[in-house]
Amino acid sequence: MTKRVLSRLLTVALLMAACVSSACRRNIQQGPDVLRMTVSLYRTPAAEELAGGETLQARARVRVKSRRPPWVLVGLGEVEGWLPEWYLTWELTDDVVEDFEPYCMVVKEETDVKLFPDESADTILDLQAGKVVRVCAEFQNWRYVRIAVYDIPNILRGWVNQDSLVDLAEGHPMEGKILPGTTVFFGDPRSQGFDTMVRERISQVMIVYLGEEIGDMVHVSAAGGWDAWVSRSNIVFEPFDK
Numbered sequence: 001m002t003k004r005v006l007s008r009l010l011t012v013a014l015l016m017a018a019c020v021s022s023a024c025r026r027n028i029q030q031g032p033d034v035l036r037m038t039v040s041l042y043r044t045p046a047a048e049e050l051a052g053g054e055t056l057q058a059r060a061r062v063r064v065k066s067r068r069p070p071w072v073l074v075g076l077g078e079v080e081g082w083l084p085e086w087y088l089t090w091e092l093t094d095d096v097v098e099d100f101e102p103y104c105m106v107v108k109e110e111t112d113v114k115l116f117p118d119e120s121a122d123t124i125l126d127l128q129a130g131k132v133v134r135v136c137a138e139f140q141n142w143r144y145v146r147i148a149v150y151d152i153p154n155i156l157r158g159w160v161n162q163d164s165l166v167d168l169a170e171g172h173p174m175e176g177k178i179l180p181g182t183t184v185f186f187g188d189p190r191s192q193g194f195d196t197m198v199r200e201r202i203s204q205v206m207i208v209y210l211g212e213e214i215g216d217m218v219h220v221s222a223a224g225g226w227d228a229w230v231s232r233s234n235i236v237f238e239p240f241d242k
Contacts, residue, residue, distance in 0.1 A: 041081025106171030130174030
């Protein structure tokens with residue numbers, strides 16, 4: 001092999017190495033850009049929110065516009081919003097989180113809510129035993145949950161360890177909802193008894209928090225200071241209006 005051929009081969013190899021190095025540098029600078037799960041964007045880089053933003057589907061490739069660790073500002077077409085960077089992955093790999101039909105569970109003991117499913121993630125909320133959450137996604141031993149809130153802005157979603165949750169039938173849920181047409185009772189049953197208490201049928205869905213129990217009757221309270229007594233059998237233990 002002549003020196004000229006060797007020189008050309010060396011030049012080609014150097015050019016290829018430079019291209020690979022440049023591509024690697026671009027990838028490192030840009031970071032991952034594929035959504036690993038279907039998720040609603042945050043309107044600001046903060047866990048507290050008035051309401052979720054636009055929803056993007058799993059496996060969508062987004063454009064990363066800005067980084068504010070652990071947050072990234074992403075865009076897809078005209079849609080733009082913030083996410084923890086954990087939600088992005090390099091390619092369509094096994095760590096993409098699949099969709100499924102949401103279901104409710106009960107917090108069995110006080111637990112932390114994390115910004116993303118990792119012990120190193122920021123704790124954004126503490127949930128008390130009896131809190132009912134809607135599980136919307138699963139990743140390893142973590143559960144992505146929706147949280148019923150009674151004032152906003154507030155923490156509406158986050159990740160909890162699966163070991164802190166139990167099925168509704170196994171736990172003791174402390175919140176739920178009562179449906180239109182349900183009879184509720186007003187007053188103090190200790191002084192007058194349920195038979196003589198003022199009663200009415202409610203006309204709308206009411207998200208309620210459970211308190212004292214007397215037999216099958218439960219004292220419930222709702223936003224705005226409303227409170228009443230209702231039969232436990234008339235409570236739906238899913239405190240979400242939709």
